[in-house]
Amino acid sequence: MASIQQTPNGPVLVLKESALQQKGKDAQHNNIAAAKLVAELVRSSLGPRGLDKMLVDSLGDVTITNDGATILKEIDVQHPAAKMMVEISKTVDNEVGDGTTSSVVFGGALLAKAEDLLKKDVHPSVIIEGYQAAAEKTLEIYSQMAKKILPDDRETLLKIATTSMQSKLISEDSDVLSKVVVDAILKVATKKAETYSVDLENIKVEKKAGGSITDTQIIKGIVLDKEVVHSGMPTKVEKAKIALLNSALEIEKTEMSSEIRITDPTQMQMFLEEENRMLKTMVDKLHNVGVNVLICQKGIDDIAQHYLAKYGIMAVRRVKESDMIKLGKATGGRVISNLDDLTEKDLGIADIAHQKKVESDKWVFVEGCKNPQSVTLLIRGGSQRVIDEVDRSIHDSLMVVKDVIEKPEIVAGGGAPESYAASQLKEWADSFDGREQLAIKKYAEALEIIPLTIAENAGMDPIDTMATLRAKQNQGRKWTGIDARNTRIADMLSIDVVEPLAVKEQIIKSATEAACMILRIDDVISVSGAR
Ligand code: ADP
Secondary structure, three states, X not given: OOEEEEEOOEEEEEEOOOEEEEEHHHHHHHHHHHHHHHHHHHHOOOOOOOOOEEEEOOOXXXXXXXXXXXHHHHOXXXXXXXXXXXXXXXXXXXXXXXOHHHHHHHHHHHHHXXXXXXHOOOOHHHHHHXXXXXXXXXXXXXXXXXXXOOOOOHXXXXXXXXXXXXXXXXXXXXXXXXXXXXXXXXXXXXXXXXEEEOOHHHEEEEEEEXXXXXXXXEEOOEEEXXXXXXXXXXXXXXXXEEXXXXXXXXXXXXXXXXXXXXXXXXXXXXXXXXXXXHHHHHHHHHHHHOXXXXXXXXXXOHHHHHHHHHOOOEEEXXXXXXXXXXXXXXXXXXXXXXXXXXXXXXXXXXXXXXXXXXXXEEEEEEEOOOOOOOEEEEEEEOOHHHHHHHXXXXXXXXXXXXXXXXXXXXXXXOOHHHHHXXXXXXXXXXXXXXXXXXXXXXXXXXXXXXXXXXXXXXXXXXXXXXXXHHHHHHOXXXXXXXXXXXXXXXXXXXXXXEEEHHHHHHHHHHXXXXXXXXXXXOEEEEEOOOO
């Protein structure tokens, strides 16, 4: 459709002949419909009784998951407004790690409620203003209702981790896994003044299909998916003194191609012996400094391997750079590039370095580090698909525990904060005049989608449940929510369903932002054949 503007000098062609344009209400309607569809897609997976999705890609590979961000990442969304909804889940995932499904479901509800107002001819900018005011108020209500905790309060951190696992495949094993997650975070958390910070890079996650989910464990050190390089070397070294070398234990080849002319066999012999001697000097150096384990980022020459084996030094080669850094943090060692610089002070220390069989592979475990700043989580489970989902869920749990340690404030789950904020917002809305009041009330109704969906997914009657929930909330029982496991209404704090305030805040911010952005659009122009 070409767009032609009339000017005093005649018509001007503004858009190309092939441009497709949707204007005003049509554009809004289509955008909202697309965004709502995305929300509808993940809605049934919200909460502990939510169902999983099976995603099949073009190669037939199957992913089974309940994680909103993963579902949306895998599906190929076309519509631009739908893409914006997918973006919400990505932002929430990056910022706080959990709450991805909730943010998309809430974003969809905000748009659905806005549509009611658009039909009544309320202008989008009025809705946007109302929504933004309501979002700010909701954040204020959340922050007032939140409970402050001590950042290293292990009991509460365990409850946070367990709650995040409730809606996942691993919920049955959450008592074991939450301990693994919390211990890992507490090990790598660093304290500055009164605040903690956590770098998840310091938690290495290795996974291997086999065993059961409860075999998942934390290793106070680093696990390398590599074998000891030479069969003559020890496969178990106690009181390990570890050299971390990021260059090759080989004779350096020259950059230019060179030629050596040898005229008799003794020269050849001398040449080889010299190479041999140089490698032996390198290994002697390691031995003299007291090294009994060598971890090398590059290759190790066969002859060097032989000498290392003779000295009883265990060696692993071609280790990833990221693992070298983690090994440094775990063992207190320094990664060095030049062997000549190596001193005893550079060596890492661990109780034991040993090669263990993990299913059909042999891996090297560097364990029992004193004050490890880096640890490994070894994930186990019946099949590749299971461990992949365990990995995703553990990632979410690590993130929420990190959130709480860094910002130690919590709220209850099960839709309690949402329904409390909704009832407060409705009251607050009365202080506004006219149409903005309508928008704020709609925002409050949209918030109720969270308890409503948790209840629906648990098979509870939505109308009765919401009526009872509202009544309890109006009596001021702010922690009342949906106990989906026992299909009843309960005080969520007393049944230990708790979440980080940071997650709840991020859901409000991201969903409101996306909904307002979509509402602001009144023209969609797609130019086919452009560029
Ligand atoms: P998200 O990706 O948004 O975290 P989930 O499917 O993990 O979505 O569901 C999270 C929601 O489920 C949160 O609102 C949380 O409070 C709620 N929830 C977790 N455990 C329970 C429980 N035992 N009973 C009721 N609701 C729960």
